[in-house]
Every structure is written in C-alpha cells, then in structure tokens.
Amino acid sequence: MQDLASDQFFHAEALRDYLLCWESAEHRRRRGVSESEAAYHVLEHAGYLDRHGPPSWVAELRQLPAEDRRALVLAACRYTEGMTWAQRARRLLAAEALSAEAFEEMEDLLLRRDALETVWTVARGLADDLLQADPPLRRVVALSRCVAAEIDEQLAGRPDVVSVAAEVLARMPPPLPAPSSLSEGWWFASIGRLSDEYAQPLPIRRVRPAEAAPPLRFEADPQYALAAATSDDETVYRLAAVSGEKLQMRAFPRDSSKRVYTLALEPVPTSKEAVVLLDGEPIEQAAPPEYLAEQQLLFLFVTEAVHGRLSGPAARRSVELRQRPEPGKT
Amino acid sequence: MRPNVDSMIQTRKYELPDPIKEEVRVTFFNNRHHFLEHAEKHFACGDEPWAELLGKETVEKCRQICSDPRVSGLEDVYDRIVRILDEGIDTSIEKPTLIAYRQQRGEFKGVGYCFLTARGFYVVTSGERVRTALFVSDVVSDAPATRFRKAWLSLKKKFVGTYADRSGGVAVSTDESIWVSRENWDRCPVEETEAAPAGPPTTRRLHEKLRQALGPQEGAHARPRQ
Numbered sequence: 001m002q003d004l005a006s007d008q009f010f011h012a013e014a015l016r017d018y019l020l021c022w023e024s025a026e027h028r029r030r031r032g033v034s035e036s037e038a039a040y041h042v043l044e045h046a047g048y049l050d051r052h053g054p055p056s057w058v059a060e061l062r063q064l065p066a067e068d069r070r071a072l073v074l075a076a077c078r079y080t081e082g083m084t085w086a087q088r089a090r091r092l093l094a095a096e097a098l099s100a101e102a103f104e105e106m107e108d109l110l111l112r113r114d115a116l117e118t119v120w121t122v123a124r125g126l127a128d129d130l131l132q133a134d135p136p137l138r139r140v141v142a143l144s145r146c147v148a149a150e151i152d153e154q155l156a157g158r159p160d161v162v163s164v165a166a167e168v169l170a171r172m173p174p175p176l177p178a179p180s181s182l183s184e185g186w187w188f189a190s191i192g193r194l195s196d197e198y199a200q201p202l203p204i205r206r207v208r209p210a211e212a213a214p215p216l217r218f219e220a221d222p223q224y225a226l227a228a229a230t231s232d233d234e235t236v237y238r239l240a241a242v243s244g245e246k247l248q249m250r251a252f253p254r255d256s257s258k259r260v261y262t263l264a265l266e267p268v269p270t271s272k273e274a275v276v277l278l279d280g281e282p283i284e285q286a287a288p289p290e291y292l293a294e295q296q297l298l299f300l301f302v303t304e305a306v307h308g309r310l311s312g313p314a315a316r317r318s319v320e321l322r323q324r325p326e327p328g329k330t
Numbered sequence: 331m332r333p334n335v336d337s338m339i340q341t342r343k344y345e346l347p348d349p350i351k352e353e354v355r356v357t358f359f360n361n362r363h364h365f366l367e368h369a370e371k372h373f374a375c376g377d378e379p380w381a382e383l384l385g386k387e388t389v390e391k392c393r394q395i396c397s398d399p400r401v402s403g404l405e406d407v408y409d410r411i412v413r414i415l416d417e418g419i420d421t422s423i424e425k426p427t428l429i430a431y432r433q434q435r436g437e438f439k440g441v442g443y444c445f446l447t448a449r450g451f452y453v454v455t456s457g458e459r460v461r462t463a464l465f466v467s468d469v470v471s472d473a474p475a476t477r478f479r480k481a482w483l484s485l486k487k488k489f490v491g492t493y494a495d496r497s498g499g500v501a502v503s504t505d506e507s508i509w510v511s512r513e514n515w516d517r518c519p520v521e522e523t524e525a526a527p528a529g530p531p532t533t534r535r536l537h538e539k540l541r542q543a544l545g546p547q548e549g550a551h552a553r554p555r556q
Contacts, residue, residue: 082469
C-alpha cells in the first residue's frame with residue numbers, strides 16, 4: 001500500500017476536486033465544501049504532489065494572477081482558524097502513559113500537522129511577493145503560523161511520546177524546501193531527528209538501574225459533585241490525578257454472602273500495581289489481586305469491615321499506581 | 331469473583347468479504363467505563379463532527395452523562411452510538427475499506443480490524459473489542475469527502491511497518507496487514523467528481539496538467555464505482 005503512484009494519483013484527484021470547488025460555488029454546494037476548505041486543500045494536495053516530485057504544481061499556482069493568489073492564501077489561512085489540534089494534543093499528552101487509542105489519535109495528529117506544514121509552506125511561497133505591501137495578508141499568514149506553533153508547543157513537551165509516534169512521518173515524502181530563515185529553529189522542521197536525539201541518553205538509562213517512577217496518586221475527581229455514585233450493590237468512585245489522568249474504582253460484594261468485597265480498578269497498566277489508601281494508609285487485602293490484562297482491569301479483595309470503612313462518608317480514599325517490581329527484583 | 335459482565339455492552343456479528351471471508355464478532359467497548367472514557371474524548375467532544383451523525387440531543391446527553399454520572403439515559407446514548415458505529419462498519423464491508431492486522435502496540439498484541447466507514451470515521455478493534463472510533467478532521471465542518479480522504483490516507487500510512495522502540499516508549503509493529511479491498515486502498519473510493527468544466531482561463535493550464543496526470547492512471551485504476 002506504500003505505492004508512490006497510488007499516493008500521487010490520490011493527491012491529483014483530490015487537487016482536481018478542490019480546485020473545482022474553489023472555482024465554482026455550485027460545485028462547492030454539491031460537494032458540501034466551504035470556500036476556505038477548498039482553498040486549504042488545493043494548497044495541501046498541490047504541495048504533496050510537489051513533495052512526491054517532480055515539483056511543478058506549486059509553480060503552476062504561482063502563475064495565477066496576484067489577486068487570485070491572494071484570495072487563495074487568505075481563504076486557506078482562514079480555514080486554520082477552526083483547527084483545535086492544540087487542545088487535542090494537550091488533552092492527549094496529559095496522560096503519563098498513552099493508551100493504544102490515544103496513540104492512534106497522536107499519529108493522526110502528526111500526519112495532519114505535516115499537512116499543515118505543507119499548506120503553510122505553499123501559502124508562504126504563493127504570497128511571497130505580496131506580503132510586504134499587504135498588511136492584512138501578512139497578518140493572516142502569520143496567524144496561521146501561530147496555529148502550528150501552538151500545536152508544536154504541546155508536542156515539544158513530550159519527546160518520549162512524539163519521537164515514537166513521529167515514525168509514521170517517515171512514510172511521508174520529504175518536506176517542501178523552504179528558505180532556511182523560515183525553517184531554522186522551527187520545532188517541526190527537526191521532528192525527523194527527534195527519534196535519534198531522544199534515543200541518545202538511552203544506553204545510560206538502560207545500563208543503570210532506573211529509579212522507580214514516583215507513584216501516581218488518584219484522589220476524588222473534582223469534576224463530580226459527589227465522590228461516589230451508588231446503585232444497588234455497587235459503588236463507583238471516580239478518581240483523578242493532578243495530571244488529569246482518571247481512574248475508576250467500583251466496589252461490589254464478591255458473592256451473596258457479602259463477606260468479601262471486590263474493588264475493580266481500571267485502567268491499570270500492566271506495568272503498575274495499585275495500592276488503595278484509606279486516610280493515607282494502605283488497606284488490608286483479603287486475597288491476592290487478580291488482573292485482566294487486555295482490559296487493564298485489576299481486582300482487589302477486601303473484607304466486609306474494610307469495605308465498610310472505605311465507603312464511610314468521611315473516608316479519605318485515594319489510590320496510588322506504583323511501578324511493578326521487575327521479576328527477580330525486590 | 332463477580333464476572334466482568336456488563337449487561338449494557340453489545341456485540342454484533344459481521345461477515346467479512348474476501349479474502350478474509352469469515353464471521354467476526356465485535357463487542358462495542360470493554361465495559362461502560364471504557365465507553366464513557368471514549369465518549370468524553372470523542373462522541374461528546376466538539377472537536378469531531380459526531381453531532382451530525384448522532385444528533386445534537388444525543389451528543390448533549392452524552393456530555394451531561396460524562397460530566398455527571400448520576401444523569402440517567404446512559405443505555406439509550408450507548409445504544410444510539412452503537413447503532414451509528416454498526417451502520418458505519420456495514421458500509422466499510424459493503425464497499426470494502428477495511429484492514430485486518432496483526433499488530434503489537436504497547437501492551438496489546440494480537441489481531442484486530444480497522445473499518446473505514448463511508449461517513450469518514452474509522453473504528454479500530456483490538457481482538458474483538460472496539461478500542462476506538464474517531465474522525466481525522468482538521469475542522470469540525472469538513473465535508474464528508476474531506477473527512478473520508480483524510481482518514482483513508484492516515485490509515486494507509488499507519489498500518490504498515492515497524493516502529494523502532496528507540497525511545498523506550500510505546501513500541502508499535504504491524505506484522506501483517508490485509509487490505510480489503512486492494513483496489514479501494516489503491517485508489518481512494520471517494521465519489522467521482524463530475525466531468526470538469528473548462529475552468530477560468532487562469533487555471534486552464536492547471537486543469538490540463540491534471541487531466542494528463544489523471545488520464546492514463548484512470549485507465550490503470552479503472553474499476554466500477556459503487
């Protein structure tokens with residue numbers, strides 16, 4: 001599926017569609033495409049065609065009269081105003097360890113960030129001779145660059161995650177050439193090297209016994225008015241860490257005798273073990289814990305008495321996720 | 331121990347086309363907690379165009395439930411969302427745009443499916459359980475064809491190859507991918523654009539260049555459009 005001809009055909013077909021949309025209100029109406037959406041994707045697909053080479057498509061757009069280029073760039077930049085990738089990146093990267101689904105979204109984000117870079121480089125090239133005499137155009141081009149910078153600000157803070165997810169960008173063609181004055185010091189311009197740079201300290205980290213990561217503590221989630229929700233025999237405690245990560249603890253009787261209660265905690269990564277604290281002290285467990293790895297679901301078992309104290313209205317409940325000791329180590 | 335059974339959680343069966351040609355069962359999320367977590371980040375979140383598919387009322391209800399678990403109606407919201415996801419999976423089977431993969435992704439190792447739906451969102455399963463369903467839209471108002479194109483290209487790039495685990499972070503490797511159908515992953519099956527009008531004089535050269543670029547390929551990629 002990594003067929004160059006297939007990718008080029010895809011971009012050419014899309015470019016034709018968005019170009020028709022850009023030129024015809026009727027075509028836009030039929031396709032449900034807005035003017036700014038059409039402009040943005042004309043630049044995106046022309047840019048990708050040039051990236052796949054040989055470059056000639058952006059040069060064709062540069063042949064357009066100045067007024068047409070100005071309108072195209074203005075509309076394309078207007079499209080970026082509706083992007084929410086920076087907030088989405090912030091939300092995704094708030095977690096200490098990304099789940100498989102969050103990683104999935106992170107890859108999508110990076111691919112679309114790559115598209116944004118392509119569009120901006122094309123837009124900048126098309127507006128090159130207009131910017132000096134056109135302050136409104138200068139302003140929107142600069143603002144669209146800020147949209148990219150805000151996304152990068154979030155991404156740059158988590159090289160541990162981004163360096164791995166950015167491997168997906170290796171399947172994209174090389175970036176469009178841009179004047180060094182526009183790319184030097186720009187975080188996204190060096191994203192391809194992130195993986196190598198981040199790998200440098202690793203041999204040391206791997207040789208030395210790593211210090212245990214500090215426990216991650218979850219308290220009652222302030223988002224909820226009540227710390228617990230009760231229905232029938234089950235009580236649900238929604239907990240949150242300062243980082244924003246969430247943990248749910250469900251308490252219910254293990255069987256009809258109600259002598260032993262199950263505390264079901266999720267999600268608990270396989271690398272972690274959970275300690276339930278009551279007023280800052282670990283609770284006593286009635287049986288060894290059980291773990292469902294696929295669902296990241298950990299079951300702890302406590303006596304009726306411990307459950308009674310735990311569910312008391314004044315109880316200060318918290319859960320700590322601690323690094324599970326490696327096999328053979330204490 | 332109480333079994334991990336959640337009466338709300340639904341499972342559907344799908345008959346996958348050639349070359350997979352087998353019946354698979356898909357369970358929609360691990361449990362209600364997993365569903366709520368996903369709902370908060372996607373279905374109830376204004377960054378993705380779910381309101382268009384689910385209806386504003388459902389999305390608003392979903393938002394209320396996510397922010398306060400005492401709000402009733404979770405089963406109805408879940409049911410509505412499963413129906414939309416189910417319809418979507420059906421479209422990705424009827425006009426096949428799905429991937430069967432064998433992948434190791436962090437802690438998950440095994441087979442799974444990725445269904446790219448006609449509405450432009452995609453659904454990924456780990457084993458038989460839905461792990462995610464999302465759009466790849468830059469902006470919420472993207473047209474359906476734009477959403478589909480973005481997801482199509484993104485999936486094409488994601489479900490191949492191995493990522494080196496040089497950072498000690500999440501290791502991702504796709505050992506095997508079956509692309510169904512090959513022709514729909516070779517050429518993006520977005521509804522055909524009508525015959526191009528002449529276009530304004532300023533872009534006539536560009537249109538001509540596109541005609542040349544697409545002309546011979548269109549023959550090579552020729553297949554019936556559904």
